[in-house]
Amino acid sequence: MNDKQNISHSEIVLQIKDLHKSFGDNHVLKGFNMSLYQGENLVIIGKSGSGKSVMIKCLVGLMEADSGSITVMKNDITKLTQEALDILRADIGFLFQGSALYDSMTVRENLEFPLRRHSKKFSKNADTEALVLEALTSVGLAHAIDLMPSELSGGMKRRVALARTLILQPKIILYDEPTSGLDPITAKEIIILMQDIQKKYNTSSLIITHDMDCARVISDRMLLLIDGIDYAVGSFATLSASKDPKIRAFFKN
């Protein structure tokens, strides 16, 4: 039996209910709902400008929603103190399009950086070198520890960025366009890596992508963000067989 078949019975680690966000007359989110279950890969698809980034910014507290609730590991994030929010943030990893490496730092220093920022999560005696090496090994780049970002290919940079996310041992990872700008072979390598990481660490992932190959391979469920709401939710197979023209538009090929 596929071990992902029971996902809907596992715990919800992240939940958005009835989220609204407007900019003047531009009503971007009009009652958006989403549940992410422990151990699943949920892919969010939506046209350019549909509000995916707005949703994720509300989720991580970079933007304030007009109304609605956002619960992360049973904590309503709108009710948390700044300190509690910071602690919770250490359990959420981000791999955003713009999550560039610091060019003036080696790979090792780039990975040490988040450890210092979230020092509360690790004991003072934590073996930094071992944590850096473990994260780099997970992405197959232990040998690159002393290189500068300028010495890495685009795919290697993306892997190091992923290692920098993993080093905090997040329970949830948010990926925003993880394969954008990569050639198809490197994109496939990153997708395989994301799957390996999910298996190894049992993380729950929210993945925003326009890459339908990525969505097909990696998603346990997909959510289509259309007209400001969670218009359709289901497996790739179910949604790709839909007759609804709004859903079909995403599966043209």
Ligand SMILES: Nc1ncnc2c1ncn2[C@@H]1O[C@H](COP(=O)(O)OP(=O)(O)OP(=O)(O)O)[C@@H](O)[C@H]1O
């Ligand atoms: N800070 C802001 N001020 C005003 N309008 C904004 C702001 N941020 C986003 N918007 C608007 O919200 C809408 C949704 O934008 P968003 O960036 O979330 O789209 P998206 O689905 O992430 O698009 P893409 O796939 O191109 O990244 C757009 O109409 C955008 O102009």
